[in-house]
Amino acid sequence: MAIEGSLPFYKPLIAREEIAQLVEAVESGWLTTGPKTLEFEAAIARYVGSHFAVGVNSCTAAMHLALVAMGIGPGDVVLTSPITFPATANVIEHCGARPVFIDVEPDTLLLDAAALEAFLADPERQGVDAETVKAIIPVHFAGQPCDMDQIFALASQYGMAVIEDSAHALGAEFEGRKVGSDYGLGFQGPWASCFSFYATKNITAGEGGMLTTNDAELVDQVAVLRLHGISRDAWKRYQVASYQHYEVLFPGYKYNMFDLQAALALPQLAHIDDWQQRRETYTELYNQGFSAIEGLQPLQVKPNRRSSYHLYVVMVDSAQLGVSRDELLNRLAAEGIGVGVHFRSLTVQKFYREKYGFHHGDFPVAERASDQVLSLPLYPAMRESDVERVIHTVWKVLGV
Numbered sequence: 263m264a265i266e267g268s269l270p271f272y273k274p275l276i277a278r279e280e281i282a283q284l285v286e287a288v289e290s291g292w293l294t295t296g297p298k299t300l301e302f303e304a305a306i307a308r309y310v311g312s313h314f315a316v317g318v319n320s321c322t323a324a325m326h327l328a329l330v331a332m333g334i335g336p337g338d339v340v341l342t343s344p345i346t347f348p349a350t351a352n353v354i355e356h357c358g359a360r361p362v363f364i365d366v367e368p369d370t371l372l373l374d375a376a377a378l379e380a381f382l383a384d385p386e387r388q389g390v391d392a393e394t395v396k397a398i399i400p401v402h403f404a405g406q407p408c409d410m411d412q413i414f415a416l417a418s419q420y421g422m423a424v425i426e427d428s429a430h431a432l433g434a435e436f437e438g439r440k441v442g443s444d445y446g447l448g449f450q451g452p453w454a455s456c457f458s459f460y461a462t463k464n465i466t467a468g469e470g471g472m473l474t475t476n477d478a479e480l481v482d483q484v485a486v487l488r489l490h491g492i493s494r495d496a497w498k499r500y501q502v503a504s505y506q507h508y509e510v511l512f513p514g515y516k517y518n519m520f521d522l523q524a525a526l527a528l529p530q531l532a533h534i535d536d537w538q539q540r541r542e543t544y545t546e547l548y549n550q551g552f553s554a555i556e557g558l559q560p561l562q563v564k565p566n567r568r569s570s571y572h573l574y575v576v577m578v579d580s581a582q583l584g585v586s587r588d589e590l591l592n593r594l595a596a597e598g599i600g601v602g603v604h605f606r607s608l609t610v611q612k613f614y615r616e617k618y619g620f621h622h623g624d625f626p627v628a629e630r631a632s633d634q635v636l637s638l639p640l641y642p643a644m645r646e647s648d649v650e651r652v653i654h655t656v657w658k659v660l661g662v
Protein backbone atom coordinates (compact mmCIF):
# COMPACT_ATOMS: atom_id res chain seq x y z
CA MET A 263 0.00 0.00 0.00
CA ALA A 264 1.38 3.43 -0.97
CA ILE A 265 2.31 5.72 1.90
CA GLU A 266 0.50 9.06 1.72
CA GLY A 267 2.74 11.73 0.22
CA SER A 268 5.14 9.12 -1.07
CA LEU A 269 7.41 9.79 -4.05
CA PRO A 270 6.93 7.04 -6.66
CA PHE A 271 9.93 5.41 -8.30
CA TYR A 272 8.63 6.59 -11.66
CA LYS A 273 5.83 8.72 -13.03
CA PRO A 274 5.52 9.59 -16.75
CA LEU A 275 4.87 13.10 -18.06
CA ILE A 276 1.83 12.64 -20.27
CA ALA A 277 0.65 16.07 -21.42
CA ARG A 278 -2.54 17.17 -23.23
CA GLU A 279 -0.70 16.98 -26.56
CA GLU A 280 -0.07 13.24 -26.15
CA ILE A 281 -3.65 12.63 -25.04
CA ALA A 282 -4.98 14.69 -28.00
CA GLN A 283 -2.89 12.63 -30.43
CA LEU A 284 -4.14 9.43 -28.86
CA VAL A 285 -7.78 10.57 -29.19
CA GLU A 286 -7.15 11.59 -32.79
CA ALA A 287 -5.69 8.15 -33.55
CA VAL A 288 -8.70 6.41 -31.95
CA GLU A 289 -11.15 8.65 -33.82
CA SER A 290 -9.39 8.02 -37.13
CA GLY A 291 -10.76 4.48 -37.00
CA TRP A 292 -7.34 2.94 -37.75
CA LEU A 293 -6.16 1.34 -34.52
CA THR A 294 -3.45 -1.12 -35.51
CA THR A 295 -0.17 -0.61 -37.42
CA GLY A 296 -0.67 2.29 -39.84
CA PRO A 297 0.16 5.93 -40.54
CA LYS A 298 1.07 6.90 -36.93
CA THR A 299 3.49 3.99 -36.68
CA LEU A 300 5.10 5.03 -39.98
CA GLU A 301 5.36 8.62 -38.73
CA PHE A 302 6.92 7.53 -35.43
CA GLU A 303 9.40 5.24 -37.22
CA ALA A 304 10.49 8.11 -39.47
CA ALA A 305 10.80 10.46 -36.48
CA ILE A 306 12.99 8.01 -34.53
CA ALA A 307 15.25 7.37 -37.55
CA ARG A 308 15.65 11.14 -37.98
CA TYR A 309 16.30 11.67 -34.26
CA VAL A 310 18.96 8.98 -33.85
CA GLY A 311 20.46 9.40 -37.34
CA SER A 312 19.81 5.91 -38.75
CA HIS A 313 18.66 5.08 -42.27
CA PHE A 314 15.75 2.93 -41.05
CA ALA A 315 13.55 2.28 -38.02
CA VAL A 316 10.98 -0.51 -37.56
CA GLY A 317 8.32 -0.28 -34.82
CA VAL A 318 7.59 -3.36 -32.74
CA ASN A 319 5.72 -4.03 -29.51
CA SER A 320 8.78 -4.16 -27.21
CA CYS A 321 12.55 -3.95 -27.10
CA THR A 322 12.48 -7.68 -26.36
CA ALA A 323 10.73 -8.25 -29.70
CA ALA A 324 13.24 -6.01 -31.51
CA MET A 325 16.20 -7.99 -30.12
CA HIS A 326 14.54 -11.34 -30.82
CA LEU A 327 13.75 -10.39 -34.43
CA ALA A 328 17.27 -9.05 -34.98
CA LEU A 329 18.72 -12.38 -33.83
CA VAL A 330 16.30 -14.38 -36.01
CA ALA A 331 16.91 -12.17 -39.06
CA MET A 332 20.66 -12.52 -38.57
CA GLY A 333 20.27 -16.30 -38.62
CA ILE A 334 21.22 -16.98 -34.99
CA GLY A 335 20.03 -20.42 -33.95
CA PRO A 336 20.83 -23.67 -32.11
CA GLY A 337 24.54 -24.26 -31.59
CA ASP A 338 25.38 -20.55 -31.78
CA VAL A 339 26.82 -18.43 -28.97
CA VAL A 340 25.84 -14.82 -28.32
CA LEU A 341 27.92 -12.72 -25.92
CA THR A 342 26.27 -10.26 -23.55
CA SER A 343 26.44 -8.52 -20.21
CA PRO A 344 25.17 -10.16 -17.00
CA ILE A 345 24.03 -6.79 -15.55
CA THR A 346 20.82 -6.41 -17.53
CA PHE A 347 17.13 -7.14 -17.59
CA PRO A 348 16.36 -10.84 -18.23
CA ALA A 349 14.99 -10.03 -21.73
CA THR A 350 18.52 -9.55 -23.09
CA ALA A 351 19.54 -13.15 -22.45
CA ASN A 352 16.05 -14.65 -22.75
CA VAL A 353 15.86 -13.73 -26.45
CA ILE A 354 19.10 -15.64 -27.04
CA GLU A 355 17.51 -18.68 -25.38
CA HIS A 356 14.36 -18.17 -27.52
CA CYS A 357 16.53 -18.69 -30.62
CA GLY A 358 17.93 -21.91 -29.18
CA ALA A 359 21.36 -20.23 -28.91
CA ARG A 360 23.56 -19.97 -25.82
CA PRO A 361 24.25 -16.72 -23.99
CA VAL A 362 27.82 -16.34 -22.76
CA PHE A 363 28.27 -13.59 -20.23
CA ILE A 364 31.24 -11.22 -20.11
CA ASP A 365 31.82 -9.45 -16.79
CA VAL A 366 31.27 -5.68 -16.43
CA GLU A 367 33.47 -2.71 -15.51
CA PRO A 368 33.27 -1.84 -11.81
CA ASP A 369 32.68 1.92 -12.23
CA THR A 370 30.07 1.90 -15.06
CA LEU A 371 28.65 -1.65 -14.92
CA LEU A 372 28.98 -1.73 -18.73
CA LEU A 373 30.34 -4.79 -20.53
CA ASP A 374 34.10 -4.71 -20.01
CA ALA A 375 35.75 -4.38 -23.44
CA ALA A 376 39.09 -5.65 -22.05
CA ALA A 377 37.39 -8.78 -20.65
CA LEU A 378 35.66 -9.21 -24.03
CA GLU A 379 38.97 -9.01 -25.84
CA ALA A 380 40.52 -11.55 -23.48
CA PHE A 381 37.57 -13.93 -23.99
CA LEU A 382 37.68 -13.67 -27.79
CA ALA A 383 41.42 -14.30 -27.86
CA ASP A 384 40.85 -17.73 -26.29
CA PRO A 385 37.18 -18.79 -26.02
CA GLU A 386 38.17 -22.48 -25.81
CA ARG A 387 39.63 -21.75 -22.35
CA GLN A 388 36.02 -21.16 -21.24
CA GLY A 389 34.71 -24.17 -23.10
CA VAL A 390 33.38 -22.22 -26.10
CA ASP A 391 34.21 -23.23 -29.67
CA ALA A 392 35.39 -20.04 -31.46
CA GLU A 393 33.40 -20.99 -34.58
CA THR A 394 30.12 -20.79 -32.67
CA VAL A 395 30.50 -17.17 -31.46
CA LYS A 396 28.15 -15.32 -33.83
CA ALA A 397 26.95 -12.13 -32.17
CA ILE A 398 27.22 -9.74 -29.26
CA ILE A 399 24.52 -7.78 -27.42
CA PRO A 400 26.15 -4.85 -25.61
CA VAL A 401 23.80 -3.28 -23.04
CA HIS A 402 23.86 0.51 -22.65
CA PHE A 403 23.13 0.16 -18.96
CA ALA A 404 21.37 3.04 -17.19
CA GLY A 405 21.64 5.05 -20.42
CA GLN A 406 25.42 5.22 -20.85
CA PRO A 407 26.69 3.79 -24.16
CA CYS A 408 29.24 0.97 -24.06
CA ASP A 409 32.63 1.46 -25.69
CA MET A 410 31.27 1.01 -29.22
CA ASP A 411 34.60 1.78 -30.83
CA GLN A 412 36.12 -1.29 -29.18
CA ILE A 413 33.04 -3.45 -29.58
CA PHE A 414 32.73 -2.77 -33.33
CA ALA A 415 36.48 -3.31 -33.77
CA LEU A 416 36.33 -6.70 -32.02
CA ALA A 417 33.12 -7.63 -33.86
CA SER A 418 34.88 -6.90 -37.18
CA GLN A 419 37.96 -8.85 -36.16
CA TYR A 420 36.02 -11.93 -35.00
CA GLY A 421 33.12 -11.77 -37.50
CA MET A 422 30.33 -11.11 -35.02
CA ALA A 423 26.98 -9.38 -35.57
CA VAL A 424 26.19 -6.51 -33.14
CA ILE A 425 22.73 -6.04 -31.63
CA GLU A 426 22.70 -3.13 -29.21
CA ASP A 427 20.38 -3.32 -26.22
CA SER A 428 19.52 0.39 -26.21
CA ALA A 429 16.42 -0.02 -24.03
CA HIS A 430 17.75 2.65 -21.63
CA ALA A 431 19.62 4.78 -24.11
CA LEU A 432 17.37 6.86 -26.37
CA GLY A 433 19.09 10.26 -26.54
CA ALA A 434 22.49 8.96 -25.35
CA GLU A 435 25.64 9.66 -27.38
CA PHE A 436 28.98 7.98 -28.02
CA GLU A 437 31.68 10.35 -29.27
CA GLY A 438 29.04 12.91 -30.24
CA ARG A 439 26.81 10.48 -32.21
CA LYS A 440 23.45 9.21 -31.00
CA VAL A 441 22.83 5.63 -29.93
CA GLY A 442 20.76 4.10 -32.73
CA SER A 443 23.10 5.44 -35.42
CA ASP A 444 26.25 3.68 -36.64
CA TYR A 445 28.30 6.36 -34.77
CA GLY A 446 30.14 7.01 -38.04
CA LEU A 447 32.38 4.06 -37.14
CA GLY A 448 31.93 2.25 -40.46
CA PHE A 449 31.09 -1.19 -39.04
CA GLN A 450 30.42 -3.46 -42.02
CA GLY A 451 28.87 -6.48 -40.28
CA PRO A 452 25.20 -7.07 -39.42
CA TRP A 453 24.11 -4.43 -36.91
CA ALA A 454 20.92 -3.20 -35.21
CA SER A 455 20.05 -1.06 -32.20
CA CYS A 456 16.95 -1.90 -30.11
CA PHE A 457 14.96 0.63 -28.06
CA SER A 458 12.19 0.29 -25.49
CA PHE A 459 9.15 2.51 -24.91
CA TYR A 460 8.07 0.59 -21.80
CA ALA A 461 6.18 2.58 -19.14
CA THR A 462 9.29 3.79 -17.29
CA LYS A 463 11.49 4.65 -20.27
CA ASN A 464 12.64 8.17 -21.25
CA ILE A 465 9.77 8.35 -23.71
CA THR A 466 6.97 5.82 -23.40
CA ALA A 467 4.17 4.18 -25.33
CA GLY A 468 3.13 2.13 -22.26
CA GLU A 469 4.73 -0.79 -24.10
CA GLY A 470 6.65 -0.60 -27.36
CA GLY A 471 9.98 -0.97 -29.10
CA MET A 472 11.95 0.06 -32.17
CA LEU A 473 14.80 -1.40 -34.15
CA THR A 474 17.11 0.98 -36.00
CA THR A 475 19.76 0.04 -38.58
CA ASN A 476 21.29 1.17 -41.87
CA ASP A 477 20.79 -2.25 -43.45
CA ALA A 478 17.86 -2.26 -45.94
CA GLU A 479 17.80 -6.05 -46.22
CA LEU A 480 17.64 -6.52 -42.45
CA VAL A 481 14.78 -4.02 -42.23
CA ASP A 482 12.79 -5.88 -44.89
CA GLN A 483 13.27 -9.15 -43.04
CA VAL A 484 12.32 -7.68 -39.65
CA ALA A 485 9.27 -5.96 -41.15
CA VAL A 486 8.01 -9.32 -42.42
CA LEU A 487 8.95 -11.26 -39.28
CA ARG A 488 7.16 -8.80 -36.97
CA LEU A 489 3.76 -9.64 -38.51
CA HIS A 490 3.41 -13.41 -38.92
CA GLY A 491 5.99 -13.60 -41.71
CA ILE A 492 3.41 -12.55 -44.29
CA SER A 493 4.36 -10.68 -47.40
CA ARG A 494 2.41 -7.44 -46.96
CA ASP A 495 1.07 -5.94 -43.75
CA ALA A 496 -2.58 -5.04 -43.22
CA TRP A 497 -1.96 -1.34 -43.77
CA LYS A 498 -0.59 -1.95 -47.24
CA ARG A 499 -3.24 -4.55 -48.08
CA TYR A 500 -6.08 -2.13 -47.38
CA GLN A 501 -4.48 0.73 -49.30
CA VAL A 502 -5.10 -0.72 -52.73
CA ALA A 503 -8.33 -0.64 -54.70
CA SER A 504 -8.48 -4.40 -55.31
CA TYR A 505 -7.97 -7.22 -52.82
CA GLN A 506 -4.43 -8.59 -52.72
CA HIS A 507 -3.56 -12.04 -51.40
CA TYR A 508 -0.61 -12.40 -49.05
CA GLU A 509 2.05 -15.10 -48.95
CA VAL A 510 3.41 -16.67 -45.77
CA LEU A 511 7.16 -16.43 -46.23
CA PHE A 512 8.15 -17.65 -42.76
CA PRO A 513 6.26 -18.63 -39.56
CA GLY A 514 6.77 -15.14 -38.14
CA TYR A 515 5.72 -13.43 -34.93
CA LYS A 516 2.98 -11.10 -33.70
CA TYR A 517 5.33 -8.28 -32.69
CA ASN A 518 4.03 -5.23 -34.61
CA MET A 519 3.76 -1.79 -33.03
CA PHE A 520 0.24 -0.35 -33.38
CA ASP A 521 -0.90 3.21 -33.97
CA LEU A 522 -2.16 3.95 -30.45
CA GLN A 523 1.33 3.27 -29.10
CA ALA A 524 2.92 5.49 -31.73
CA ALA A 525 0.36 8.27 -31.16
CA LEU A 526 1.20 8.36 -27.45
CA ALA A 527 4.98 8.29 -27.85
CA LEU A 528 5.50 10.50 -30.92
CA PRO A 529 4.71 13.89 -29.34
CA GLN A 530 7.07 13.09 -26.43
CA LEU A 531 10.02 13.20 -28.85
CA ALA A 532 9.63 16.99 -28.92
CA HIS A 533 10.54 17.06 -25.20
CA ILE A 534 13.25 14.43 -25.05
CA ASP A 535 16.25 16.79 -25.04
CA ASP A 536 14.73 19.02 -22.39
CA TRP A 537 13.80 16.00 -20.26
CA GLN A 538 17.29 14.55 -20.65
CA GLN A 539 18.77 17.84 -19.46
CA ARG A 540 16.53 17.71 -16.39
CA ARG A 541 17.61 14.12 -15.70
CA GLU A 542 21.25 15.21 -15.92
CA THR A 543 20.68 18.14 -13.55
CA TYR A 544 18.99 15.85 -11.01
CA THR A 545 21.82 13.31 -11.37
CA GLU A 546 24.34 16.04 -10.53
CA LEU A 547 22.26 17.09 -7.53
CA TYR A 548 22.21 13.50 -6.28
CA ASN A 549 25.96 13.14 -6.86
CA GLN A 550 26.66 16.32 -4.87
CA GLY A 551 24.20 15.30 -2.15
CA PHE A 552 25.94 11.95 -1.63
CA SER A 553 29.54 13.01 -2.23
CA ALA A 554 30.27 13.22 1.49
CA ILE A 555 28.89 9.72 2.21
CA GLU A 556 31.68 7.19 2.07
CA GLY A 557 30.21 3.92 0.88
CA LEU A 558 27.66 5.35 -1.57
CA GLN A 559 29.23 5.31 -5.02
CA PRO A 560 27.38 6.65 -8.09
CA LEU A 561 28.07 5.27 -11.57
CA GLN A 562 30.78 7.08 -13.52
CA VAL A 563 30.13 8.52 -16.98
CA LYS A 564 33.12 8.34 -19.35
CA PRO A 565 34.32 11.57 -20.98
CA ASN A 566 33.54 10.48 -24.59
CA ARG A 567 29.89 9.65 -23.77
CA ARG A 568 26.64 11.40 -22.98
CA SER A 569 24.25 9.31 -20.93
CA SER A 570 20.48 9.46 -21.42
CA TYR A 571 20.42 9.48 -17.59
CA HIS A 572 17.72 6.85 -17.63
CA LEU A 573 18.45 5.56 -14.12
CA TYR A 574 20.18 6.95 -11.06
CA VAL A 575 22.11 4.00 -9.64
CA VAL A 576 24.31 4.10 -6.54
CA MET A 577 26.40 1.27 -5.22
CA VAL A 578 25.93 0.63 -1.52
CA ASP A 579 29.06 -0.61 0.22
CA SER A 580 27.63 -2.31 3.29
CA ALA A 581 31.06 -2.79 4.89
CA GLN A 582 31.62 0.98 4.92
CA LEU A 583 28.05 1.99 5.74
CA GLY A 584 27.17 -0.76 8.20
CA VAL A 585 23.87 -1.18 6.32
CA SER A 586 23.13 -3.62 3.51
CA ARG A 587 21.59 -2.53 0.20
CA ASP A 588 18.39 -4.43 1.03
CA GLU A 589 18.13 -2.82 4.45
CA LEU A 590 18.60 0.62 2.88
CA LEU A 591 15.91 -0.23 0.27
CA ASN A 592 13.49 -1.15 3.04
CA ARG A 593 14.24 1.94 5.11
CA LEU A 594 13.69 4.22 2.11
CA ALA A 595 10.48 2.43 1.13
CA ALA A 596 9.24 2.84 4.71
CA GLU A 597 9.83 6.59 4.35
CA GLY A 598 7.74 6.68 1.16
CA ILE A 599 10.60 6.84 -1.34
CA GLY A 600 10.18 4.60 -4.41
CA VAL A 601 13.28 2.48 -5.04
CA GLY A 602 14.47 -0.15 -7.53
CA VAL A 603 17.27 -2.67 -8.17
CA HIS A 604 18.87 -2.59 -11.62
CA PHE A 605 20.02 -5.34 -11.83
CA ARG A 606 20.96 -8.53 -10.03
CA SER A 607 23.38 -10.36 -12.32
CA LEU A 608 21.69 -12.89 -14.61
CA THR A 609 24.43 -15.32 -13.57
CA VAL A 610 22.89 -15.51 -10.07
CA GLN A 611 19.33 -15.99 -11.36
CA LYS A 612 17.99 -19.54 -10.92
CA PHE A 613 17.47 -20.46 -14.59
CA TYR A 614 20.87 -19.25 -15.84
CA ARG A 615 22.77 -20.34 -12.73
CA GLU A 616 21.42 -23.89 -12.92
CA LYS A 617 21.45 -24.30 -16.71
CA TYR A 618 25.05 -23.15 -17.10
CA GLY A 619 26.37 -24.25 -13.68
CA PHE A 620 27.67 -20.85 -12.59
CA HIS A 621 29.46 -20.66 -9.26
CA HIS A 622 30.10 -17.88 -6.81
CA GLY A 623 33.20 -15.99 -8.00
CA ASP A 624 32.75 -16.68 -11.74
CA PHE A 625 31.68 -13.05 -12.39
CA PRO A 626 33.15 -11.14 -9.44
CA VAL A 627 32.23 -7.59 -10.54
CA ALA A 628 28.66 -8.44 -11.56
CA GLU A 629 28.13 -10.49 -8.40
CA ARG A 630 29.30 -7.65 -6.18
CA ALA A 631 27.08 -5.21 -8.09
CA SER A 632 24.10 -7.57 -7.57
CA ASP A 633 24.33 -6.94 -3.82
CA GLN A 634 25.16 -3.24 -4.09
CA VAL A 635 23.05 -1.54 -6.77
CA LEU A 636 20.19 0.67 -5.68
CA SER A 637 18.15 2.91 -8.00
CA LEU A 638 16.56 6.14 -6.77
CA PRO A 639 13.73 8.09 -8.45
CA LEU A 640 14.89 10.01 -11.55
CA TYR A 641 12.38 11.46 -14.00
CA PRO A 642 11.43 14.84 -15.41
CA ALA A 643 8.05 14.91 -13.62
CA MET A 644 10.04 15.30 -10.36
CA ARG A 645 10.90 18.72 -9.01
CA GLU A 646 14.23 19.72 -7.49
CA SER A 647 12.57 19.64 -4.08
CA ASP A 648 11.78 15.93 -4.66
CA VAL A 649 15.46 15.24 -5.33
CA GLU A 650 16.38 17.15 -2.16
CA ARG A 651 13.83 15.13 -0.24
CA VAL A 652 15.38 11.85 -1.46
CA ILE A 653 18.89 13.05 -0.53
CA HIS A 654 17.69 14.18 2.90
CA THR A 655 15.91 10.84 3.48
CA VAL A 656 19.00 8.82 2.50
CA TRP A 657 21.07 10.79 5.02
CA LYS A 658 18.38 10.33 7.66
CA VAL A 659 17.93 6.56 7.28
CA LEU A 660 21.68 6.00 7.18
CA GLY A 661 22.06 8.05 10.38
CA VAL A 662 25.11 9.85 8.95
Ligand SMILES: Cc1ncc(COP(=O)(O)O)c(C=O)c1O
Binds near residue numbers: 319323349458459470
Ligand atom coordinates in the same frame (compact mmCIF):
# COMPACT_ATOMS: atom_id res chain seq x y z
C1 LIG B 1 18.28 -3.35 -20.29
C2 LIG B 1 16.93 -3.74 -20.80
N1 LIG B 1 16.84 -4.46 -21.93
C3 LIG B 1 15.66 -4.83 -22.45
C4 LIG B 1 14.48 -4.50 -21.81
C5 LIG B 1 13.19 -4.98 -22.40
O1 LIG B 1 12.41 -3.92 -22.86
P1 LIG B 1 10.88 -4.16 -23.23
O2 LIG B 1 10.11 -4.17 -21.95
O3 LIG B 1 10.50 -3.00 -24.10
O4 LIG B 1 10.80 -5.45 -23.95
C6 LIG B 1 14.50 -3.76 -20.64
C7 LIG B 1 13.24 -3.43 -19.98
O5 LIG B 1 13.12 -2.72 -19.05
C8 LIG B 1 15.76 -3.37 -20.11
O6 LIG B 1 15.84 -2.68 -18.98
